[in-house]
Amino acid sequence: MAMGRDSVPGDRFSRRRALRLAGGGLTLAVLAVGAAGCREDGSEVGGSGGSGDGASGGDKATTGGTGKDGAGKDGAGKDGQAPEPLWTKTTSALTYGDNDELVAAGGVVIASGEPLAALNATSGKEQWSLKDGAVPGAPMLLGKGTLYLASAGYDGTVAGYDPASGKETWRSHLGKEYRQPRPIAADDEQLYVVAEILEADGSSKTNVIAALNSTTGRLAWKEQRDRGTEENGIHAQVEGRHLVYTDFKKNLTVRDTATGKQVWTHRTTKTNYGFFAVYKDLVIVPQGPKLQAFSLADGSAKWSVETAESYVAFKEPAVLDDVLYIADSDRTLRALDPRTGKKIWQSDSLADAKLTVPRQYVKAGGLLYAATDLDEQGGVIAIDPKTGAVRWTFNDKSGDYHAWLVATDGKHVFALHGTKLHALPV
Numbered sequence: 001m002a003m004g005r006d007s008v009p010g011d012r013f014s015r016r017r018a019l020r021l022a023g024g025g026l027t028l029a030v031l032a033v034g035a036a037g038c039r040e041d042g043s044e045v046g047g048s049g050g051s052g053d054g055a056s057g058g059d060k061a062t063t064g065g066t067g068k069d070g071a072g073k074d075g076a077g078k079d080g081q082a083p084e085p086l087w088t089k090t091t092s093a094l095t096y097g098d099n100d101e102l103v104a105a106g107g108v109v110i111a112s113g114e115p116l117a118a119l120n121a122t123s124g125k126e127q128w129s130l131k132d133g134a135v136p137g138a139p140m141l142l143g144k145g146t147l148y149l150a151s152a153g154y155d156g157t158v159a160g161y162d163p164a165s166g167k168e169t170w171r172s173h174l175g176k177e178y179r180q181p182r183p184i185a186a187d188d189e190q191l192y193v194v195a196e197i198l199e200a201d202g203s204s205k206t207n208v209i210a211a212l213n214s215t216t217g218r219l220a221w222k223e224q225r226d227r228g229t230e231e232n233g234i235h236a237q238v239e240g241r242h243l244v245y246t247d248f249k250k251n252l253t254v255r256d257t258a259t260g261k262q263v264w265t266h267r268t269t270k271t272n273y274g275f276f277a278v279y280k281d282l283v284i285v286p287q288g289p290k291l292q293a294f295s296l297a298d299g300s301a302k303w304s305v306e307t308a309e310s311y312v313a314f315k316e317p318a319v320l321d322d323v324l325y326i327a328d329s330d331r332t333l334r335a336l337d338p339r340t341g342k343k344i345w346q347s348d349s350l351a352d353a354k355l356t357v358p359r360q361y362v363k364a365g366g367l368l369y370a371a372t373d374l375d376e377q378g379g380v381i382a383i384d385p386k387t388g389a390v391r392w393t394f395n396d397k398s399g400d401y402h403a404w405l406v407a408t409d410g411k412h413v414f415a416l417h418g419t420k421l422h423a424l425p426v
Helices: 015-022 025-032
Strands: 087-090 102-105 108-111 116-120 126-130 141-143 146-150 157-161 168-173 178-186 190-197 206-213 219-224 235-239 242-246 251-256 262-267 277-279 282-287 290-295 301-306 318-320 323-327 333-336 343-347 358-364 367-372 380-383 390-394 404-408 412-417 420-425
Touching: 102 404, 102 412, 108 412, 108 420, 141 178, 146 168, 146 178, 157 178, 157 190, 178 206, 178 235, 178 242, 251 282, 277 318, 318 358, 323 367, 358 404, 358 412, 367 404
Parallel strands: none
Antiparallel strands: 087 420, 102 108, 108 116, 116 126, 141 146, 146 157, 157 168, 178 190, 190 206, 206 219, 235 242, 242 251, 251 262, 277 282, 282 290, 290 301, 318 323, 323 333, 333 343, 358 367, 367 380, 380 390, 404 412, 412 420
């Protein structure tokens, strides 16, 4: 197959992400046993920052300069180098590379693991911990100031916690006829879960999607999904009256959040393992070399963008501050108007610096932060959101095989790599 410019190992789909997306719960925990171990040196101090070559994007923007005290603009160190972490901690993290396994809220940052531990965002000190708090591989969801978790006791319950204190504030039980309910999305009114429907012999061939009231825990609605659908590998978002989700069967489905009734479903032609973006009345889906936007109301196609070559595929998208950011497998980074798909800018800075393709984005302090899968030329990449120019990259040089994850509370950018959690200044 034809390859893009200087194809790098980070362009490949990682084994750990395949495990995370292919299964969940106990299955993934078993599969993870025996994998190459994380470094457990117990270090608690700031790691070393690496950098790319600071190559500019297509508009030839320059890298950030340094201030009087040696700390550069946009949180960078001297000469465009990555800033030193405010703190670095070894955590109990057990992650599979999905974006919802690291969250920041209530003055703490939490990485999915056993025990589930919340670290103070400013100091890195443990603020609270919860034994059997999270199911390995299951998402941690924030909604209405509540952290929602599937029960690691596998007792059919889901619970809500105050992120700042770790105290349980909400609990719901879908029913004995259902097994392993897992949160998939949350809004201010409801928590949406998927669970297996139990047969008389204890097996399961079908599953249900349901909404639980986020105040009372009572069931708002439930709908049985089609036979052959899976409860694992689901990515979901809520936008107003629409619950949008994808799965491994290359289905894109929209349901009414008030009733659970299916509004429409499309069979997508390609898949990027289920990642998509939602913006107002549109859902934006990468499908190989094509990026398509569909109306949430009726599924009609609204706009599309294609890569320069048919063998080049779009990767994971993100809409931040009304701009759609997306890279492709040839390491071209684009900023698009999510309403129309029109190009705001296009940058070759990732390819010029020989950096790995990003797979997750957050925005803080005037910079776009992108996380990559494992690669010597990956890590966390700081990007100018107005031009696409690379400012610096941060890599802890640990050689850990896990994908990088990022989250932000607006004051810090948190970078998780295996069991190492770094707090970077903004």
